[in-house]
Structure formats: C-alpha cells, structure tokens
Amino acid sequence: MHQSLLSWNSYRYLRWTLVLIIVAMGIYVSQYASYVPPHGGTWQGYVLGITGALGIVWLALLGIRKRRYSSRLGTLAGWASAHVYLGILVLTLSVLHSAFELESFNVHTATFWLMLVVVLSGFYGLYAYLHLPEQRSTNLAGEQPEHWLNALKDIDARILERGSRLRLGVAAEVMSALRGTVLGGSGTDQLLGRDRSYMRLLDDHRQVPNTDQKTIITRLSETLPDAPTEADQALILSELFSLFGQRQLLLKRLRRDLRYAAWLRVWLYLHIPCTFALLIGLLVHVFTIIYYW
C-alpha cells in the first residue's frame, strides 16, 4: 500500500510531473531570448508563478481531501500520489518563478522559504510513511500496542500482588517505582524516546531517576542476598526481580513505539501550520505585486 503511493497507477503522476517540469524549464529558459533577464515579472515568470500558486492552493485542498475518507472523488491513494508529485512540481515552479533571486529577506522570499519548509517536511512525511510503519511493526512484533500495554498491566498486577506480600522496606521502593514509571511525556521526550521514570529511595527519601527500571532492579538485586526466607520473602523478591526485568523490556518496546508514532506525526506540526502561513504569504505576495504593479 505504501509503495503504491509513489507508483500509483503505473507512476501516472510521476510521468505528468516530469513532463510539466520539462515544460516549466522550457518556459524559464525562453526568458533568455529576451533582453530582460529572467525574473518573476516577465510573462514567463507570471505563467510559472500563477501555475505554482494554483498548484499550492490545489495541494492545500488535496490535503483536506486526503483526510476526508468518505469522499467518492477519486481514490485516496491516487490523491496522495498526486499530492506528493504536485509538491515536487510546485517546488520547481517556485524556484523558476523566483529566477533564483532569493538573497534578500522579504515577504516574497519568506513565502518561498515557507513553501520550502512545507515541501521538505512533506518529503520527510513521505519518507516516514514509507519506512516507519515497517520498523514500528517489527518493534511491536506484529501486535497492536494495546497487546503490549495489556502485558504491562498484567506484569504490574503481578508486581502489586507480590509487593503486597513483601514486608521488607524495599516494598515501598517497588511501589514507588511502579508509581514513578513514565510512559510518553513531553513532545521532545517522545521524539527522543527519553525515559523520565523515577522512584524514591527508602533510606533518605530521595527521588532518583529510574531510567529503564535500572534503579529498582539494582535495589532488588542488592536486597536479595540478605532476604529472610520466612513468609516467602526471598521468593517474592526473586520473582519481583524477574518481573521488573520483563517490565524493563516491555517499557522499552512501548517507548520505542511511542517514538515511532511521534516521528510519524511530527512533520505535520510543520507541514500544516506552514501551509497556512504559506497561503497568507502567497496572498500578501500577490497583493503587493498588484499594489506596486
């Protein structure tokens, strides 16, 4: 399905795009037959600019169409494929329209840079959609995230049950480690897969990081050798030790999944707002050109 995004209908839109890029380049080069150097204000510049602007508006509408799954206007894969290739075409048209005059910073070049951000973030989005789902699926071993969440809940229930029978001080730390486990977190934490889990030490009441459950596992392993055998305390400890080991692996897997999910969506936070900013920039660009005709 993902590959078909690019190759949809035997690369129909790729072929269209290549043809249109060649036509656009021809139009651009034809400016050299005139004594006025290429720029956005020649008739060729206007043709390239107006086509590019219409392309941008159409792309923005396509973005809406892609999210309206109930529409019967063409297939979703077809629209997505057109969106990708039209993005490449619009990038080419804008560069040619600007005639590479992008040194100054003004509303016109700002609009171009916004367009570049939109297209480049789109390229990233395409890459993400083509590659990350597979990695995500490998990480989840073909299961849904809920499967592993349920496994985590199961382990936590077992840890709670064991913890409730533990009469040693470390029981408080076990509970604290459960309570202090953080999955997700801020946007950057999710993107970087950062683990901000924590727990409190019994002895000095200090809050310490429990990244990858390492602190609690260390504490359990320290307690284990001297554990009393009465009331199954040693047995409970060794079970907890094993459970936290499993918990560590599960949390790593879930955290990786959150990271993939975040990287699958993060580009939209550039792509969508910059598209709106681009549309405003485009309006201002057109208005100022007409105002200072």
Place this chain on the structure above:
Amino acid sequence: MRALVKAPWIEDSAGVELQTQTSVLLRTSDPAHAKLLPGIDFDLSVSLEDNASIVIKANRRTIHFAGKTRRRATLAQGEACSIGPYTVRIEANNHGADYRLVFDYAPIPAIDENARTSLSLAGWRASRWSVALIAIMAVLAFLTPFLSTLSSPAYTALPPKVQGLLPSRDAWSTGPVHEAHRAAGIGTECEACHSSPFTSIPDSACMTCHEKIREHVVLTASSHKAFTDTTCADCHTEHMEPSRLVTASAMLCVDCHRAPTSWQADMPVVTSFSTLGHPDFKVSLWHEDKNAVGAAAWEMVETTHSLGRPAKEQSSLSFPHDLHLDSDNVTLMNQGTPLDCSSCHRIDSQNGSIIPLDMPRDCGSCHRLTLDLDQPDLTLTHGSERVVIAELQSHFARKAAATGATNAERRVQQEIAHQFGSAGCGLCHEVREQPERPIDERWRVSPVRSPDSWYRSSLFDHRPHLTGPGINGQSVACLDCHAADTSSSANDVLMPVLETCLSCHNPARIESAGICLDCHVFHSHYGTPSIESRGAPVGHKMDSP
C-alpha cells in the same frame, strides 16, 4: 471508642488498635520507627477523634478526598479517600472495635489517564500552531508593512525602537533598490517611482529626475515606431538580484538589429561582436559640402573605417605623429626626454575618455607662440587671427615708441607675415593668404575639422585597457590600438578598427567578449529628448526626501 487500622503490612489480622486521641504513624522518613506502607513515600498518620471520625494527615498534599487533593481528611463511617495506590475507607468492625480503617490496594494503571503518550496528548496542536502562524504572518507580512506603506498614524506613532523591530514597507520590496537610486535618496521612497497604487510605473516618474535623457531614435525617423508603447520600465528593471538597472544582454540590441527591417532598411545588421556578426566601425568625420557656404558647408558624416578602407579626415591640421614619437627628432622641451602619448593626450579621470586637445595646454609648452626674441616670455593668444594681428601691432608699436625706431610699421608687417607663415601658424595649420585684402583680413587659418570624439555613439574607458592584461599578457599600450608611430599625416584616422578590438574581445576568449552596451550607448546624443516624446510633466520636480 476504638478503631482498628487494617493494612497489608500488618501481620496481625486484627490490625493496629487506635484509642481515642491517639494516633499511629504509618510512614516516616525514619523507617526504623514506622509502619511501612508500600507505595507511600511520605509521612502519613491516622488518629481517632472523639466524634468517631478518623483523621488522616499527610506531610504532603497527597490525600484525594471529596474531589480535592489535600493534606488532611476527616473520614466518617462509609466514607473513602485515596492515598497513593490505596483506597482508604471506614467500615463497621466485627472484630470488637467500633470501626475499621481499611487500606486497599488500588490498581495502578500502567499508563494513567494523564499519561502523555502522543504528541497531541503532550499538548502539540497543529491547529493552534496554524492559528498562531496565520496571525504572525497577517501582522508581520501584511499589517505592519501596509500601515507603513500608508504612513498610517497607527504605524508612525509607534516608538522608533518598536518600529525598528517590526517589518516596514521595505519588507514588501522584492529586492534591493539599485545603488544609483539609493544614492539619489529614493532608496526607501517607494512612491518616488510607484506614484499611485495598482498602476505600473509611469515614464513621468523616471523623467522627473532623468529629464535630460534622450531616446534611442529621432522622433521624426521611421524607426521611432519600433519604440512605440515602450516604457522606461520595460528595459530598466529595479529590485533585481544582483541589482542591475541596465540589462546586460546582447539581446537588448540584437532583437531588432539582427536583420534589416521594413521600417529602417539601412539599419546595420548585428548578430554578435565578431568579424561576420558586426559591421565595420564608422567614424564620425567633418565633411565639407562643396555646394553650401559657411558653417553650413560642414556636417558630421559617418564614414566606414576598416582595415581595407581606413578613413581619411580633412582636419586641415598638419601633424606628423611619427615625428613627435621619434626621439631622434623631437624630445620634451628639447631637453632629451622622448615624448610619449601622455605628453599631450590626457585621460579623463571621471570616465576614462580622452580629453579633447587644447593647444595652449597640450601643445603650448613646446610650441610657444613667442613673438619677440627680446622678450621670450611674451606669447600670442591662440585662436583668432585678428587678436594675433592686434597683439603684434600693439607690441611693436609700443617697442618702436620706447626705442625710437622709425621702421615700426614695416617691422610689424614682416612679423605678421612671419607668424602666419610656415614657422608660425602654418607649422600646424592650413593658412591661406589673400594679398588683396587689408592686413587684418589677409591671412585665414582654416578651422580644425577634427571631432572631439570619432566614435560618438560609443563609450570607451581607457583606464582598464591600460592596466588589464593584453594579448600577450602585457599591459596594453596606446600604440597597440592607435598606430600613431607610423602615421605621418594628420589626415590619418588613428582610431582602432573592428579587428583591433576583436584581437582581444573575440568569441575565442569568451570571458572578454562583451555585450553591445559595453561600447555602445542606447540613449544616444542624437535621439529626441525623451521628455518631448514621452510627454512627461516638464518642470515637475520631486520633493527631495
């Protein structure tokens, strides 16, 4: 009244007994003296009040009770609160006490409701960011530049510091204003050229300053039709990167000049600067019309000047360049220093052209117009026969009076004849003697018919040519282009021909092959003044900013 505290860590199934007004510390930072409550990492104490309610206190705001998180909760029978992983409730007791406080483990969800497990749950909202960016763009890209454009009080009233931070109307400029316009003080004055919104720049906007500019053609000539509907801005594009007002393209000329046209059949055909693509050079020379009389008899005529057909000029001058450059014959002030071109010809430091010769300044230091050997410092005024004769008469009359000489009149006659002879004016000029005329009209020195510039439609900057590398990597000397050292006649036109320029500026040396405007002038001096043909408001001066 008694109450029991029943909790998982208490081995005795009956729990811990609480008497009225006593309390039990459940968790403290000193684990040796505390009842351990797994999952609770703060101090918690439970006490039984007189009124049969149980008070739970924590040293931190950790007790969730009646919808709030608090440090202290007072529970009556049947009520519950939650503390950490526990649900705490008061039950009726069946173990002999009045009440029982039960700590139940509450399940800890692996991911609680508040876990931020997606970017949107972490507060990232594309919609919010979009609205913010739309607002930023609307204000910075449109509102403030527009208010600045309108010089609206809403903008001008802002403190300068704030204005400096906000984009002004400069943000709407598509590129830099050319330095010539910036130097003229209109670099930030949009309305100097954009005189009214939604209309293209009128020629009048240009001609308020460029009032002396002339058209490429004469209005009465048929070729002026080629420029109908052409405006200044069609060729002169502002706001370009890199900034350029004059287009640097051969197409500017070649698009019309590449073929003869119906409206200008005699137009020279040019396709490139090459032997085949460019016509032979034409020099402008004074030409005498034998049928006309006086000043009207002389007109400037363009004459082909090529290797095969070098132009000849009727300058009426007699000047052998070869003799002057031959150090065996001529040295500077006869003092042994050979002459070179710069001994007489000066380069204008402003534009690199050659300053037209001025006899007293450029020739006079050697060719002094002395009139009396007794007074070698005294010289005649160059330029007018009558003035020369008057000066001679005056001088020798005064000298005769002073010395008492009686032959003054004859002496003057001799001196005048001498001065207009081959040793005087006749050395360089054509002098005609008409013996029948009175003395002050007898000699006529023919006017010099040599133009100030032979290539009137071109610009030539001598400076880079004298310092830049020439054909052999050597600096170009004057004689490389002007063959003065082999010219014995002032009728020789010593201007370079097409091949002279092509020896360096040829397509084989692409980097030095220029465009038409490197040498030619578009707004030529003979064109109709633009202000006449374009109908710009005469006398309308712009207020200087």
